[in-house]
Amino acid sequence: MINLLVVEDHPLVSEGLKAIFEREPALNCLGIMATGKDLLMKLQHQHPDVIVMDINLPDTNGLDLCKQVKDLYPTIHILALSINNEKAIIKKIIENGASGYILKDAAQYEIVDAIKTVVQHKPYYSLSASLTLNKPDPMSLPVLTRREREILVKIADGLTNQQIADQLFVDVSTVNSHRKNMLAKYDVQNTAQLIKLAITNKLI
Amino acid sequence: MINLLVVEDHPLVSEGLKAIFEREPALNCLGIMATGKDLLMKLQHQHPDVIVMDINLPDTNGLDLCKQVKDLYPTIHILALSINNEKAIIKKIIENGASGYILKDAAQYEIVDAIKTVVQHKPYYSLSASLTLNKPDPMSLPVLTRREREILVKIADGLTNQQIADQLFVDVSTVNSHRKNMLAKYDVQNTAQLIKLAITNKLI
DNA sequence: TTTCATTTCCCCTAAAAGGGGGAATTTTTA
DNA sequence: TAAAAATTCCCCCTTTTAGGGGAAATGAAA
Known part of the structure; x- marks a missing residue:
């Protein structure tokens, strides 16, 4: 029993x-x-x-x-x-x-x-x-760092690098670096592709 | 019964x-x-x-x-x-x-x-x-036309206006018009926001 | 048949993003 | 504590978007 x-x-x-x-x-x-x-x-x-x-x-x-x-x-x-x-x-x-x-x-x-x-x-x-x-692993994507995620969310909300920089009290070049980093680490050409990937993979 | x-x-x-x-x-x-x-x-x-x-x-x-x-x-x-x-x-x-x-x-x-x-x-x-x-209507979004959706999908795939124009055999200015139209009709400032909105609302 | 929406193309300028580097400073983590 | 990772900032320059107009041609629906 x-x-x-x-x-x-x-x-x-x-x-x-x-x-x-x-x-x-x-x-x-x-x-x-x-x-x-x-x-x-x-x-x-x-x-x-x-x-x-x-x-x-x-x-x-x-x-x-x-x-x-x-x-x-x-x-x-x-x-x-x-x-x-x-x-x-x-x-x-x-x-x-x-x-x-x-x-x-x-x-x-x-x-x-x-x-x-x-x-x-x-x-x-x-x-x-x-x-x-x-099933084969859905090719584990690189992970976003805390700062990258923070910035990516703001990008998705339509903010420009300058606006994000102002909100985070950092230089535009910093935001730009993070953005470029993300494009590189996910091997995408532009923001549109990045946002799509981020949303469909629940990164944000 | x-x-x-x-x-x-x-x-x-x-x-x-x-x-x-x-x-x-x-x-x-x-x-x-x-x-x-x-x-x-x-x-x-x-x-x-x-x-x-x-x-x-x-x-x-x-x-x-x-x-x-x-x-x-x-x-x-x-x-x-x-x-x-x-x-x-x-x-x-x-x-x-x-x-x-x-x-x-x-x-x-x-x-x-x-x-x-x-x-x-x-x-x-x-x-x-x-x-x-x-619940109040999730504010019915304007609908995409066939051409707009077609172009939006390509934008989300990372193509530039020029690349899209080449694929569709139209002028860049046409693609640009559609892109601007979409930004206007969804009241967003840039592509990032547009893609986010489109995906979360299942427009594409 | 006559609107109305869609699709197409054009002008212009300014702003933003992308692509290549490099480098210093914090934080983590091994 | 030393190595690795993350965050920060800088230079250069090119391409792409965004924003403001307008307008002709096609297609669909009333």
């Missing part, structure tokens, strides 16, 4: 999970919490084998919550549940102690499989998640 | 819906379809009172499917279900014949309420959806 806790704020999804668990004799759902706070309170009294955790919660960031729970109760297995299918996020949650990752588009059997797998101290990734993990 | 059909490709959600419907004696779920195609086939044999339709489907665009179904079977009420909370989308689906709109974060009672409301030929919007609808 595997004891479960669910952290999920969408009633539709948590009802779905409950229905799936009820059909599985080996699974016993101890309760459904809508927030991270509720989970931490519940854990003071009850320790499940597995926590199925939505990482998009209203109160806490799921990534932090995962780490918190793992620090307090290292023996509990955490199965992350998310609509998000970004490689960086999946990696992060695994780093933070999750034993598995399934997407909300997962089939029923996948969820049951995942739970049964993680209690055996084995990792589990849903089909779409492992596909994402195996 | 209200007869229902569900079109939803996420098992977690459809299981949740099923569980909710089972608890309501007045509701009778005739079946759950994962695709628009399946729905259209099913409708040839069975006519529900209400269709609960996810508008993010794998095969069809939910907006089109809604219109299609309404054209074929005008008496069926359609309740749109979506994670999407954008005013434009909600308006569109209503135009296409949906009687109501609920978000996937809706509470259980909201879904039941919604179904009972739409069968009485009354519209229903979930709490968060009606909040969205009542």
Whole structure:
């Protein structure tokens, strides 16, 4: 018998999970919490084998919550549940102690499989998640320094080098240097291309 | 007794819906379809009172499917279900014949309420959806002409006016005119701001 | 058919950005 | 603490944008 806790704020999804668990004799759902706070309170009294955790919660960031729970109760297995299918996020949650990752588009059997797998101290990734993990890295872009980001945001807001320099109390040549640096480090020819790249890659 | 059909490709959600419907004696779920195609086939044999339709489907665009179904079977009420909370989308689906709109974060009672409301030929919007609808319009932006969009895309790709002119076999002055026009119509000072606005508002 | 919007092209000047260097001073970080 | 990275500033010069006008030709819609 595997004891479960669910952290999920969408009633539709948590009802779905409950229905799936009820059909599985080996699974016993101890309760459904809508927030991270509720989970931490519940854990003071009850320790499940597995926590199925939505990482998009209203109160806490799921990534932090995962780490918190793992620090307090290292023996509990955490199965992350998310609509998000970004490689960086999946990696992060695994780093933070999750034993598995399934997407909300997962089939029923996948969820049951995942739970049964993680209690055996084995990792589990849903089909779409492992596909994402195996995709080649979206060519890691160079990172912006603090100052560069600051300036880039102002450029995107339509300020000229002079205006930015005035706001930051530095010389125009400084702003110009940063701008040229950014063009060079992202290998683009002009501001238009830089802004496009920055926005589509969520640099700003 | 209200007869229902569900079109939803996420098992977690459809299981949740099923569980909710089972608890309501007045509701009778005739079946759950994962695709628009399946729905259209099913409708040839069975006519529900209400269709609960996810508008993010794998095969069809939910907006089109809604219109299609309404054209074929005008008496069926359609309740749109979506994670999407954008005013434009909600308006569109209503135009296409949906009687109501609920978000996937809706509470259980909201879904039941919604179904009972739409069968009485009354519209229903979930709490968060009606909040969205009542928000002031995100100031409708002027639309780009075909040529302007074409040029804007090339600007965002880092091409200069001269390069664009060469590609389009027109004079630089023409490209320059379009560029100036766009700056004026969106009331921005330079290309950086224009690109940012265009991307964040999905103009390109 | 007659507007109205779009697309095209032209003039002008000033401002801003881009491209090549180099170099001193702080901050981080290894 | 020493090396690396970030921030700051400077020179040169060229290309590109921006801002102000105007105007003819095409296309679509009323």
